[in-house]
Amino acid sequence: MAMSSTHDNAAALAPFIEAHPRLFVLTGAGCSTGSGIPDYRDADGGWKRRPPVTYQAFVGDAATRSRYWARSLVGWRRFGRARPNGTHEALAKLEADGRIEVLLTQNVDGLHQAAGSRNVIDLHGRLDRVRCLTCERSLARAEFQSELERRNPSWSELDALDAPDGDADLEALDFSTFAVPDCAACGGILKPDVVFFGENIPRDRVDRAVAHLENADAMLVVGSSLMVFSGYRFARAAARAGKPIAAVNLGRTRADDLLSLKIERDCGATLEEATTLLDRSTSFPLSRLRERAG
Ligand SMILES: [Zn+2]
Numbered sequence: 001m002a003m004s005s006t007h008d009n010a011a012a013l014a015p016f017i018e019a020h021p022r023l024f025v026l027t028g029a030g031c032s033t034g035s036g037i038p039d040y041r042d043a044d045g046g047w048k049r050r051p052p053v054t055y056q057a058f059v060g061d062a063a064t065r066s067r068y069w070a071r072s073l074v075g076w077r078r079f080g081r082a083r084p085n086g087t088h089e090a091l092a093k094l095e096a097d098g099r100i101e102v103l104l105t106q107n108v109d110g111l112h113q114a115a116g117s118r119n120v121i122d123l124h125g126r127l128d129r130v131r132c133l134t135c136e137r138s139l140a141r142a143e144f145q146s147e148l149e150r151r152n153p154s155w156s157e158l159d160a161l162d163a164p165d166g167d168a169d170l171e172a173l174d175f176s177t178f179a180v181p182d183c184a185a186c187g188g189i190l191k192p193d194v195v196f197f198g199e200n201i202p203r204d205r206v207d208r209a210v211a212h213l214e215n216a217d218a219m220l221v222v223g224s225s226l227m228v229f230s231g232y233r234f235a236r237a238a239a240r241a242g243k244p245i246a247a248v249n250l251g252r253t254r255a256d257d258l259l260s261l262k263i264e265r266d267c268g269a270t271l272e273e274a275t276t277l278l279d280r281s282t283s284f285p286l287s288r289l290r291e292r293a294g
Contacts, residue, residue, distance in 0.1 A: 011273070011277065012261055012263065013248065013261070013270060014273075014274040014277035014278050014281070016218070016220075016244075017099060017220070017274060018278060020216075021098075021099055021217065022101040022218075023099055023100050023216060024102060024213045024216035024218070024238065024243075025103045025219075025221075026105075026106070026221050026234055026235070027103065027106065027107060027112065027222045028106045028107065028221075028224025028225065028226070028231065029106070029107060029224065030223025030224060030267055031105075031107060031111070031112075031222055031223040032082070032109055032111055032223075033223075034085035035088075035109070035111055054196060054199075055197065055198040058191065059133065063175065066175045066178040067175040067178075069148060069180050070152070070155055070178040073156065076141065076145055082111060083114070084114045084115035086269070086272050087222065087267045087268040087271055088112050088115035088117070089116075089272075090268070090271035090274070091222070092112070092115040094271075094275060095118065095119060096116070099278075101212050101215050101216040102120075102121060102216075104121045104123055104212070106123050106124055106228065106231050107122075108125055108126055108192075109127060123209065123230060124194055124195040125195050126194065127194050129141060129193035130144045130190050130191065130193060131192075132183035132185065132188045132189070132190055133189045134186050134188025135186040137183055137184075137185050138193065144181075148180075152179055209234065210237065213234060213237055213241070213243075216238075216243065218238075219243055219245040220246050221247035221248070221253065221255070222248050222267050223248065224247075225252065225254060226253045226254040226255050227253075232254050235255035236255075244260040244261075245258055246259065246261035247261070247263070248265065248267045248270045248271065249267070250264060250266065251264070
């Protein structure tokens with residue numbers, strides 16, 4: 001099925017999009033690095049830094065929660081201010097032009113919605129919400145941030161290296177002095193409304209994405225190495241269903257042997273060029289570009 005071909009030529013992407021009018025788009029961390037949100041993984045898919053906290057450690061250990069929220073208190077300041085970049089804007093435009101069946105994102109930053117994308121499934125949740133594990137009460141992260149700062153004034157003045165997911169590096173500090181508020185309604189544990197490592201994605205969320213994939217005629221991966229199985233499984237399902245897959249990503253992906261088209265370039269510049277070419281295609285048939293690119 002896969003006719004692996006690698007282009008460093010963005011011109012190859014526009015004909016792919018034009019040939020498949022209902023795209024299932026899967027995005028990852030590479031979309032948001034241009035907005036100042038660091039990536040967890042390097043070009044080979046390895047960890048750049050220590051892996052993030054697991055669900056089991058967060059729920060099972062109060063000291064882990066203190067450490068998580070202390071780091072997050074500092075990291076959120078920059079994360080919460082991040083703005084969409086050219087990648088998000090190009091994908092919002094493709095949706096507005098009626099080319100996208102759904103956008104499934106592994107990112108938790110909400111930047112696709114901020115850029116204007118409407119049909120988005122947040123596979124791993126959203127970091128701008130906090131949820132009670134007992135009563136399901138949900139509150140805005142910004143509101144919770146104010147409460148964290150009120151209870152921990154000396155920590156609020158700390159600064160640290162920005163890290164992925166609003167986390168921050170604050171080593172060698174005594175986290176036991178950090179006060180973490182419980183749910184105001186029931187006293188339960190509050191957790192960011194994101195899927196942690198070791199935690200299951202809600203079944204209905206996966207089912208919705210699968211239904212969209214069935215409706216789609218191709219898959220487009222943007223800025224993801226697909227190293228996490230929750231994203232990779234959709235590439236496998238697309239390949240099984242005979243749907244072609246294109247990927248724009250700097251570095252290898254776990255699905256490289258399933259790809260019909262691979263563009264190893266910056267995703268923002270590539271998508272902007274593709275949308276520009278698609279806009280011109282009424283006067284210049286893209287089939288001619290395809291011959292040139294192929
Ligand atoms: Zn509660």
